[in-house]
Amino acid sequence: MAGVSIATVSRVINNSKPVNHDVRIRVLKAMEQTNFLPNAMARNLAKKESLLLGVMVPEVKNTVLDDLINGINQVSRLYGYNIMLSLTAGTLENELHYFNMFREIQADGIILASENLKEELVKGIKVSNIPLILVGRDSLDTVPTVHVDNVTAAYEAVTYLIQQGHRKIAMLRVRSGDIASGDHRYQGYVRALNEAGISIYKDWVVESGISVEDGITSMRKICEAESMPTAIFCATDRIAIGAMNYLLEIGLRVPEDVSIFGFDGIDMSSFIRPKLSTVKYSAEEIGMTAARNLIKLIRGEEISSRHWIVSHYLENRDSVCTLN
Amino acid sequence: MAGVSIATVSRVINNSKPVNHDVRIRVLKAMEQTNFLPNAMARNLAKKESLLLGVMVPEVKNTVLDDLINGINQVSRLYGYNIMLSLTAGTLENELHYFNMFREIQADGIILASENLKEELVKGIKVSNIPLILVGRDSLDTVPTVHVDNVTAAYEAVTYLIQQGHRKIAMLRVRSGDIASGDHRYQGYVRALNEAGISIYKDWVVESGISVEDGITSMRKICEAESMPTAIFCATDRIAIGAMNYLLEIGLRVPEDVSIFGFDGIDMSSFIRPKLSTVKYSAEEIGMTAARNLIKLIRGEEISSRHWIVSHYLENRDSVCTLN
DNA sequence: CTGAAAGCGCTTACAG
DNA sequence: CTGAAAGCGCTTACAG
Numbered sequence: 001m002a003g004v005s006i007a008t009v010s011r012v013i014n015n016s017k018p019v020n021h022d023v024r025i026r027v028l029k030a031m032e033q034t035n036f037l038p039n040a041m042a043r044n045l046a047k048k049e050s051l052l053l054g055v056m057v058p059e060v061k062n063t064v065l066d067d068l069i070n071g072i073n074q075v076s077r078l079y080g081y082n083i084m085l086s087l088t089a090g091t092l093e094n095e096l097h098y099f100n101m102f103r104e105i106q107a108d109g110i111i112l113a114s115e116n117l118k119e120e121l122v123k124g125i126k127v128s129n130i131p132l133i134l135v136g137r138d139s140l141d142t143v144p145t146v147h148v149d150n151v152t153a154a155y156e157a158v159t160y161l162i163q164q165g166h167r168k169i170a171m172l173r174v175r176s177g178d179i180a181s182g183d184h185r186y187q188g189y190v191r192a193l194n195e196a197g198i199s200i201y202k203d204w205v206v207e208s209g210i211s212v213e214d215g216i217t218s219m220r221k222i223c224e225a226e227s228m229p230t231a232i233f234c235a236t237d238r239i240a241i242g243a244m245n246y247l248l249e250i251g252l253r254v255p256e257d258v259s260i261f262g263f264d265g266i267d268m269s270s271f272i273r274p275k276l277s278t279v280k281y282s283a284e285e286i287g288m289t290a291a292r293n294l295i296k297l298i299r300g301e302e303i304s305s306r307h308w309i310v311s312h313y314l315e316n317r318d319s320v321c322t323l324n
Numbered sequence: 325m326a327g328v329s330i331a332t333v334s335r336v337i338n339n340s341k342p343v344n345h346d347v348r349i350r351v352l353k354a355m356e357q358t359n360f361l362p363n364a365m366a367r368n369l370a371k372k373e374s375l376l377l378g379v380m381v382p383e384v385k386n387t388v389l390d391d392l393i394n395g396i397n398q399v400s401r402l403y404g405y406n407i408m409l410s411l412t413a414g415t416l417e418n419e420l421h422y423f424n425m426f427r428e429i430q431a432d433g434i435i436l437a438s439e440n441l442k443e444e445l446v447k448g449i450k451v452s453n454i455p456l457i458l459v460g461r462d463s464l465d466t467v468p469t470v471h472v473d474n475v476t477a478a479y480e481a482v483t484y485l486i487q488q489g490h491r492k493i494a495m496l497r498v499r500s501g502d503i504a505s506g507d508h509r510y511q512g513y514v515r516a517l518n519e520a521g522i523s524i525y526k527d528w529v530v531e532s533g534i535s536v537e538d539g540i541t542s543m544r545k546i547c548e549a550e551s552m553p554t555a556i557f558c559a560t561d562r563i564a565i566g567a568m569n570y571l572l573e574i575g576l577r578v579p580e581d582v583s584i585f586g587f588d589g590i591d592m593s594s595f596i597r598p599k600l601s602t603v604k605y606s607a608e609e610i611g612m613t614a615a616r617n618l619i620k621l622i623r624g625e626e627i628s629s630r631h632w633i634v635s636h637y638l639e640n641r642d643s644v645c646t647l648n
Numbered sequence: 649c650t651g652a653a654a655g656c657g658c659t660t661a662c663a664g
Numbered sequence: 665c666t667g668a669a670a671g672c673g674c675t676t677a678c679a680g
Contacts, residue, residue, distance in 0.1 A: 005651045010675060017676090020649055035451055040428035041365045041374070042673035045656045050365070052429075060384040060393065061591070069384065069411055082425055085409035087393055101406055104364035105376075127359055212595055245595050267385065268592050271536055271569050329667045334659060341660090344665055366657035369672045 013038055044106055053083045053294065054102030054110040058090035061211075062238065063266040064283040065113070068135065071287020072111060079295050081108070092118045103128055109294045111135055111287075115174065115182065115210070131297035133290045136283075137181045139307075144297070146289045146308040148281045150181045153312045154188025154233070157261050157279050160314055161231045162196045165323030166259065169193065170204035170229035172218045172239050185235045185263060204229050208239050215242020216249075223250065230323060231259040237266045237278055244272065244319070255321035265315055274318035281312035337362055368430055377407045377618065378426030378434040382414035385535075386562065387590040388607040389437070392459065395611025396435060403619050405432070416442045427452055433618045435459055435611075439498065439506065439534070455621040457614045460607075461505040463631075468621070470613045470632040472605045474505045477636045478512025478557070481585050481603050484638055485555045486520045489647030490583060493517065494528035494553035496542045496563050509559045509587060528553050532563050539566020540573075547574065554647060555583035561590045561602055568596065568643070579645035589639055598642035605636035 004023055011017045012027045019027075030036070044050040053076055057065050069085065076083050084107065088094040095114060099121060102110055109131035114121070117139070125132055125143060134145040161169055171189045174182030186205075193200055203225035208218035215238060222229065223246070234240035240262035244254050254260055254274055262269055265280030289308050296303050328347055335341045336351045343351075354360075368374040377400055381389050393409065400407050408431065412418040419438060423445060426434050433455035438445070441463070449456055449467060458469040485493055495513045498506030510529075517524055527549035532542035539562060546553065547570070558564035564586035568578050578584055578598055586593055589604030613632050620627050 006673085007651060007653095007675080008649090010673095011650085014675085018649065023649085037424060037427050039369070039430060039673050040425075041369045041430050042656090043675075045363070045365045045369055045658085046673080046675040048656070059390060061387045061390045063385045066384045066411075070413075073411065082422075083410070085411070086407070087390075087397065087409070089394075098406075100361065101364075103361050106363060106365050212591060241592075241595055248597065267536060268565075268595075271565055271592075272596055273572065330657085331659080331667060331669095332665090335666085338659085342665065347665085363657050366672090367659075369657080369674085370659040372672070 048106075050106045050108055051081050052105065052107045053081050053291070054098070054105075054107040055083050055085045055113075056088050056095065056098050056102075056110065057085070057113040058088050058115060060087060062236075062264070063268065064264050067283035068113070068287040071282075071284035071289075072291045073287075074284075075288045075291040075295075079291075081291075081295065083111075088114070090115055092116075092120065095121050096124065099124060099128075103130055109133075109298045111290050111294055113137075131294055133294045133297070135286055135290050138184055144293065144303075144306040146286050146293070146310060147181065148279075148286075148310050148312045150184035151188045151191070153279045153281075154185040154263070155192045156188075156314060157263065158189050158192035158233050159195070160316070161233065161259065161261060161320065162192060162198070164231075164259070164320060166229075166231040167196075167198055168201075168204070168227070168229040169198070169231045169233060170201075170206075170222050172206055172208045172215065172222070172232060172234045172243060174210060174235045174239075175207045182235055189233055201225075201229075208235070210236060210238060212238050212242040212245070215239035216246045217242075219243040219246035228258070231261065231320065233261045235263055237262040237264040237269045237276060240276055240278070240319075241268065241272060244274075244276070255319050259320040261320060269315075270317065277317045277320045278315050279312055280315040281310055285310045372430075374430045374432055375405050376429065376431045377405050377615070378422070378429075378431040379407050379409045379437075380412050380419065380422050380426075380434065381409070381437040382412050382439060384411060386560075386588070387592065388588050391607035392437070392611040395606075395608035395613075396615045397611075398608075399612045399615040400619075403615075405615075405619065412438070414439055416440075416444060419445050420448065423448060423452075427454055433457075433622045435614050435618055437461075455618055457618045457621070459610055459614045462508050468617065468627075468630040470610050470617070470634060471505065472603075472610075472634050472636045474508035475512045475515070477603045477605075478509040478587070479516045480512075480638060481587065482513050482516035482557050483519070484640070485557065485583065485585060485644065486516060486522070488555075488583070488644060490553075490555040491520075491522055492525075492528070492551070492553040492555070493522070494525075494530075494546050494556045496530055496532045496539065496546070496556060496558045496567060498534060498559045498563075499531045506559055513557055525549075525553075532559070534560060534562060536562050536566040536569070539563035540570045541566075543567040543570035552582070555585065555644065557585045559587055561586040561588040561593045561600060564600055564602070564643075565592065565596060568598075568600070579643050583644040585644060593639075594641065601641045601644045602639050603636055604639040605634055609634050 086098040113135045139145045173186045206221045208214045262276045262278035269276040410422040437459045463469045497510045530542045530545045532538045586600045586602035593600040
């Protein structure tokens with residue numbers, strides 16, 4: 001295009017080999033004028049590297065995911081990677097679809113957030129051999145993960161409720177998948193009650209979907225039990241917000257009549273009234289840790305462990321009252 | 325791999341040419357065993373078509389975007405396209421980065437949601453010549469758009485407030501960009517007041533960022549004005565939620581002391597108390613319309629117009645009271 | 649420092 | 665119906 005070979009152009013674009021100053025200028029100018037943009041497909045084909053990271057999340061309503069993605073973005077960009085995001089709606093079909101799409105498109109690695117990891121996908125992950133990190137949940141120990149210590153966090157939240165004098169504590173848990181965080185948070189609940197010598201009342205544990213609407217529906221079920229609990233531990237803030245809504249709807253006050261405890265610390269949790277007490281952690285940190293280690297995996301670098309735990313703490317606000 | 329030429333394999337994968345049944349079976353089996361996945365980069369290079377749509381949105385906290393993306397996804401998949409999502413945080417730098425990345429990666433088209441479209445990007449769009457649709461906002465008439473009629477919707481919302489007896493109406497508007505929806509919603513506000521013969525009080529119009537926190541800050545500014553308005557029209561629900569929060573914080577009641585009207589109809593708008601009155605529309609419909617027409621553009625098909633309007637309506641809930 | 653050439657993994661006329 | 669070959673737009677040894 002500018003009196004130079006195509007190889008030279010490649011070299012100035014990539015700075016891969018020394019190029020004479022005048023020539024470089026000439027090439028740069030020509031590129032400017034032609035409005036030239038290199039074809040990444042061709043480059044990736046030749047280099048067998050795409051610098052693309054696939055990120056799969058179920059949905060995006062959950063503001064925690066915004067932080068997560070920002071964390072991933074931040075360190076990815078730092079290392080020269082770009083991310084491709086896709087929404088799976090949490091279905092196996094979509095997860096499989098995007099997983100394969102990322103492989104076909106030659107993504108260098110994948111970060112996967114999945115509430116309900118099915119065996120079929122796990123198998124696919126194993127045979128494909130593509131670097132992958134699971135995020136936000138505990139896992140089979142064959143695939144690397146970063147998440148909060150769900151069992152402990154839930155245990156601490158419920159123990160806190162017990163310390164406030166509650167003994168009738170219900171849980172709105174997430175439908176159980178293999179070993180998703182839903183199960184682990186429930187385990188924490190069980191452990192806390194056991195330790196306090198409180199037995200579990202079946203009608204006070206209900207499986208819920210993850211939307212606010214699901215929280216409303218699930219709360220109604222609890223209210224239909226023979227007796228009412230004094231506190232509800234919810235597996236997620238969105239469920240908690242739904243639960244609070246239903247309670248207010250039927251004329252019960254939070255926390256005077258019923259206390260509520262959430263999990264996730266989404267932004268809305270502090271904008272609703274009463275402000276929601278919840279388990280907080282940094283989704284951004286999860287994202288950064290995942291991206292950082294995924295890139296190490298891709299580069300074949302040494303990795304410090306295969307499971308990273310991000311810290312959490314209880315954010316006590318106004319949705320829990322003390323019983324005496 | 326299975327005693328056939330590579331060309332034949334290509335033909336069975338794509339069903340592009342008739343292939344003998346036995347041979348096809350043989351190829352399929354071999355693919356199964358090898359766990360073969362075609363290299364999309366190579367295919368795209370050869371076909372000069374990626375079946376990839378780039379989608380750029382500023383952030384993902386706004387639940388409206390979840391619907392938007394689902395709408396886009398739905399029709400994209402229907403036509404065999406996959407989408408690549410990227411978060412721009414609304415900055416020009418990121419928008420430029422991802423815009424170019426999508427071009428380099430040979431995306432067939434782009435859907436862009438941008439609150440503050442800068443001239444530099446617009447220029448890039450024009451010279452690049454890549455099919456692109458702008459979403460959620462009005463625009464220069466050179467680039468195709470799909471959005472709600474922001475001026476009219478805002479006009480209707482404010483007119484409704486006036487009909488309820490309000491005459492002291494403030495607006496928390498979005499910082500003005502060229503002709504972004506922020507400006508248009510403000511125009512609707514102005515028109516409604518003018519028509520009612522109410523003059524605009526400068527201290528009651530404040531520019532706000534788009535987060536809930538921004539809403540809090542902006543509401544504080546209004547409260548610092550010499551006198552208080554009786555109603556606030558907010559450019560987005562998130563701003564409205566922030567405003568309501570600040571009001572409650574300083575001991576004012578909504579709607580008894582101050583009425584609030586939002587815009588967007590995000591899910592949280594009906595979960596907070598009082599339930600927020602707001603302008604609703606289907607972001608999913610915006611997404612579907614955008615994807616459908618982008619694909620037409622890509623295929624060089626006839627297009628019915630260059631600007632599509634999605635309908636809206638007022639969802640009157642509990643955050644507005646009637647003055648007498 | 650620079651160019652010609654092979655190769656990345658596919659698709660698609662062109663022959664047969 | 666099937667294969668050999670050229671070509672998609674790059675990168676990278678290999679010569680010079």
